[in-house]
Each structure stands twice: as C-alpha cells, then as structure tokens.
Amino acid sequence: MPERLHLVVAERDDLTAAVARFVLRDPDGAALPGYRGGAHVTVTTPSGQRRSYSLVDPGGRAPQQYVICVRRDPGGRGGSVSMHDDVHPGDVLEVTWPANNFALKRAKRYLFIAGGIGITPIRAMVGELRARGGAQIELLYLTRSAEETAFLDEFSEDGTLLHHSATSGRLDLWPHLEHPDDDTRIYCCGPTALIEEVLALTAHWRPSRVHVEDFAGVDALGGRRTPFTAVWAPTGQRIEVPADKSLLNSLRSGGVDVDGSCESGTCGTCRLRLLAGEADHRDLVLTGQERADHVMPCVSRALSQEITVAPTAP
Template identity: 75%
Template sequence: MRDDLRLRVARADDLTPSVRRFVLEDPAGAALPGYRAGAHVAVTTPAGHRRSYSLVEPGARAPLRYVLCVRRDADGRGGSVSMHDDVAVGDELDVSAPANAFPLLRARRYLFIAGGIGITPVRAMVGELRARGGAEVRVLYLTRSPEETAFLDEFSADGSLVHHSALHGRLDLWPHLAEPDDDARVYCCGPTELVREVQALTAHWRPSRVHVEDFAGVDALGGRRAPFTAVWEPTGARVEVDAGTTALAALERAGVVLEASCGSGTCGTCRLRLLAGEAEHRDMVLTADERAGWFMPCVSRALSPELVLAPPDRPGGPGGGPAAGVH
C-alpha cells in the first residue's frame, strides 16, 4: 500500500493558457518531507489517475510547500485534464513523498536544455546551483511561442537563451554540444524528439556526463523484447511474459490484481518488489538504489530467464534483505 501525504491545494494559477501552477501544503501547516532538485511527486487526480510531476522550486530539508506545474494535454491519458478541470483551491489530494530519478550531480559546468514543460525540474536545478554558487550554468529553454512559455520573464532576465520555434524555427543545438567536456554535465528534459536529438548529438560525450528525462514516458514494448517468466511469489504461479506483452498485462491476465495507472513508467503506481532475478529497468520512477529491490511491470523487462515478484507490502528483497521503501 502507498503511504501518501494528504495535501491541500493552497494556490492554483495559470502561468500560460495551458500551464497551471499548483501550490500544495499540509492542512495543519506541518513541514513536508525534504527533497533535492530534480525530484518529483506522484499525484492522484480527482479522476483517479496517478501522475508524476516535477517539483519546480529548489530543494529543501523541510519545505512548507510543494510547487508543481501541469501542462494541459487534451490528447493525453487524462491526468493533466483532471488536474486542470477538477482541482480547485482548498481541495485535498493524495501526494507521494518526493522521489528523485533525475538527480543533480556535481560538476564545474552545466548545460541545461529544456523543452516546454521540461523546464520544471530544470528551474529547480538552476535555482539550487545559483544559490550554491561556484559553477558555470547555461540554460537553453526551447518553446513554441512566448505566450506558451512558463517563467518567461524569469529566464529572459537571467541570461538564459530562450528560443521560440514559431518565431525563429528550430534551434541548432550542435554548436552547444559539439565539444565534449568531462568537467560539464548536460541535463535535458522535454518531449521525446528533443531528448533523442540531444542523445544523438552527445554520442561522442562520456555517457556519465549526459542526463535526460522524457515526460512522454516509456514505450513499454520498444527495444529488446525477449520473453521471460514472472514468478508471483505469494502463490508460486509461473506467468509467461511473451515478447509482445508487458509483465503487467501478463500478470493481470493470470488473475493477479494490481494497482496501475499511467502505463508508461512515470507514476510508480504498479511497482512490485523484486525478490530474485535481474531486471531490465526502463521506468522513470525508481532511483538507482531502489532498482535492487523494486520492479515496474508496466514497462520493465528481465535480463535473466525469470523474475520473482511480490506485492509492494511484502517484506524483503534480493538476497532476503530489506528493499527500499515505497514512496
């Protein structure tokens, strides 16, 4: 079971015609669990969707509020529409404690490339770095138009390169990425096509220096799709997961009742304990430490012939030791 926070919507305002900012607080005014820049929370919308949203303010040990921004996507899976249409100031929402699968690592220089709503984790990172000082920070913020640019005044005034494709065409990223720099880190967050472009243009960089986050989620059946066996530990049932089926679908088809929401490895709802076997983690939720003992069946697969899985409230992890806690 999830151990969510119950938070009140203290403020909701529109930054652009499609982007709304939400300020979430404890109803009693208590401090919230801390986080570092790059973290996200999972929110259960009034319509029942479970969606992950980056926190847009610099990290804090005991913040009094979480601030997130949601872009309304009428063609999406319904979560953003519910946040825009169904949430009002004073409402209370179930919100996970922060998790961070896009951590800000130390470097002498940073290049941030944000596309559209991908500015949300970047804003927190840039704010944290500038408050800390001592590092060179550059930001390329790519949007379609000024009207659809959240935090436009802020990034226009701080020396960032804010580029609007409707006015100036696509920005050529090659001059910014042509020379690899082992003392720098590149962080990119935005649409899938932007993330893939940055990955292609940084193929000559050390992989450890390039960090990406794709808000579109993961193609559950993309890439390597070898079949494997999922062993459901509570009953011992052996469930065959073929190349064209997700582990989530195979388990549900075998009668295992699981919670699930996004289907794209971004919300964390369907996480299971990984008790044995080697997983091919494809999600955007689990941290490096959590991947030893957790598995996201909606998108991830197996590198070993079988995985032994259990419900999230089942104790234990690989080798019998405790696994990381549920967010």
C-alpha cells in the same frame, strides 16, 4: 509504496493557456518533507489516476509548500485534464513524499536544456545552484512560442537563451554540445525527440556527464519483445507473458492484483520485488542499485526465460 501526504490546494493560476500552477500546503500549516532540485511528487488526480509532477521551486529541508505545474494534454490518459478541470483552491489531494531520479551532481559547470514543460525540474535545479553559488550555469529553454512559455518573464531577464521554434525554427544544439568537457554536466528534460537529439549529439561525451529525464514515458511494447514466464512468488502461480502484452497486464489477466497508474514507467506505482531472473529494465524510475532487486512491470520485461516477482514490502 511511498509515504503519502494529504495536501490542500492553496493557490492555482494559469501560466499559459495550457499550463496551470498549483501550490500545495499542509492543511495545518506544518512543514513538508524536504527535497532537492530535480525531485518530483506523485499526485492522485480526482479521476483516480496517479501522475508524477516535478517540484518547480528550489528545495530545502522543511519547505512550507510544494509547487507543481501541469500541462494539459487532451491526447493523454486523462490525468492532466482532471487536474485542469477538477482541481480548485481548497481541494485536498493525496501526494507522495518527494523522490528524485534527476538529482544534481557536483560539477564546475552546468548546461541545462529544457523543452516546453521540461522546464519544471530544471527551474528548481537552476534556482538551487544560483543560491549555492560557485558554479557556471547555462540554460537553453526551447518552446514553440512566447505565449506557450511558462515563467517567460523570469527567464527573459536572467541570461537564459530563450528559443521559440515557431518564429526562429529549430535550434541548432551542436555548437553547445560539440566539445565534451569533464567539468560540465548536462541536464536535459523535455519531449522524447529532444532527449533523443541530445543523446545523439553527446555520444562522444562521457555517459556519466549527461543526464536526461523524459516526461513522455516509455512504450511498454517497444524494442525487443520476446515471451517469458513470470512466477508470482506469494502463490507460486506461473503466468505466461506473450510478446504483445506487458508484464503488468499479464499479471492482472492471471488474477494477480497489482496497483498501477501511468503505465509508462514514470510514476513508480507498480513497483515489484525481483526475486529471481534477469529483468530487461525500461523504466525511468528505478536507480541502478534498485534495479538489482526491483522491477517496473508496466514497461519492463525479462532477459531470462523466467523471472520471479513479489509485492513490495507494505
């Protein structure tokens, strides 16, 4: 499991009617583990659920604070509602060390596309690049209305293309993506529909130049679903995973206690070691290298008839 910190909520304010900003600091004023733009932390909410939130300020080696923004989602599983309703200045939250699956890679030009709360990692990335200098930066920030736009004043003054669909309709992204450019990297974060549109419109680009992060997570029972067998290595127990049940829930039904939180492939809490067999990776957490010997059982399945899994090292 990632290393944990216990941080005090030093500030809280509302950026919009639905988006709250939280400033987290060490209770003794110590510097925090460093991070780069695109990183996130996983917060244990007062409800007990763990949720991953991007760090919205540019990173550094030893920052004095972490800043996250949380959009209230009444239709979610309660994590964001708990953050909005139950967290106040002075409270202490358990927070993991930063992790980064959306890291900046070198390029001469960057095109950022943010949809709604997807601005959070991109704000940190853009800030880092501007401080570094030397690269061309273009940012498209898409929201429903000005009233629902976090950091509206900041991005109204810096050359960002701000687009509000309630008054201007859907933005045509094709003129921005029509011509592939190996000197450009695209970073897109936002709702699933935006991610899918950007991926479709960049099918003629080199895949290595297009980077996306989807806050909505993954449907555990979407796509190809076939039954398979999971072997729990510590005991040798064989557990059947039917087509209509996730690996995580099948393990739990078999008496295997596996920690989990988001159950959408985004927080990394349920990570297991993959000892044998071929996994059908569907998560948004593991890197290409990590997928060789790890699996996220909340959303991922098996391509082979059988896989063997075990807890990660303590």
